[in-house]
Amino acid sequence: MGVLDSEMRSYNVSERKRELKEVLVAFAKHNILIEYCQGLSYYAAFLLHFFMPEDAFFILCHTIKKNRIERLFDKKLSLVSKVLSVHGRVLNLTLPEAIRKSIQVISNSSHDYSAGWYLTLFSRLSPGIYAAILDLFYTRGFPVLFHAASALVEVGHRRYITDSITEQDQRMQILFKLAEYPIPEDEFKSVMNRNMQMVSLATIEHMLYEANS
Structure with missing residues (x-):
């Protein structure tokens, strides 16, 4: 199911909108617990770049x-x-100390800035980075996304939340919109791979179990 193994389909705006609506309507009927979720529409739209509607569904x-x-x-x-x-726990274990402390100050120790990342399954990142995340996500599971989040925070902070940005509100706005900023693919992948060696996916799975107990 590797996204990188599939070629991108030809793109037509009106046709793609129709396909996306078909997939979302079918999903809403199929999964009555969720029905429609705006975040999943981004993920479905990404899948339609590579797969026919039936396969995307x-x-x-x-x-x-x-x-x-x-x-x-x-x-x-x-x-x-x-x-x-x-x-928050994964970031505390993986971020360099200076960036970790900066994020705590910017966000007042709340991690609401990242909620949209998980609710869209990180599908608003650049296609190259997202395809790489998905290939790991499909084979290793949901805990992969926490390492993607930590890599996004670290690389994004290093590149965009610099010492020249002194206004706290501006730093917060950048943090909330990090997924929309250009992120260097090689650096992102390198940091994500490092994080996966620092904190195992099994450890994150256990964290999720504890949080859900």
Whole structure:
């Protein structure tokens, strides 16, 4: 199911909008716990760059079921607070100390800035980076995304939240929009691979279990 193994499909705006609507309507009927979630529309749209609607629908359903993340997208977004708590723990273990302390000051130790990343399954990152994340996500599971988040924070902070940005509100705005900024692929992948060696996916899986208990 490697995204990088598939060629991008030809693109037509009106046709792609129709396909996306078909996939989302089918998913809403298929999964009554979630029905429609705005965040998943970004993920579905990304899949349609590579797969026909039927296959995109299957992968969307399989992604949710395999990773047992229905409650991340239900009407109450029941899992979000637990995911953000694990996000904070992973960042504390993987970020360089200076960046970790800076993020704590900027966000007042809240990790709400990252909620949208998980609710879109990180699909708003650049296609090259996202395809690499998905290949790991499909083979290693949901904990991979916490390492993607930490790499995004570290590389994004180093590149965009510099000492020249002194206004706290401006630093916060950049943090909230990091997924929309250009991120160097090689640096991102290098940091993510380092993080996966620092904190195992099994450890993150256990963190999720503890948060959900």
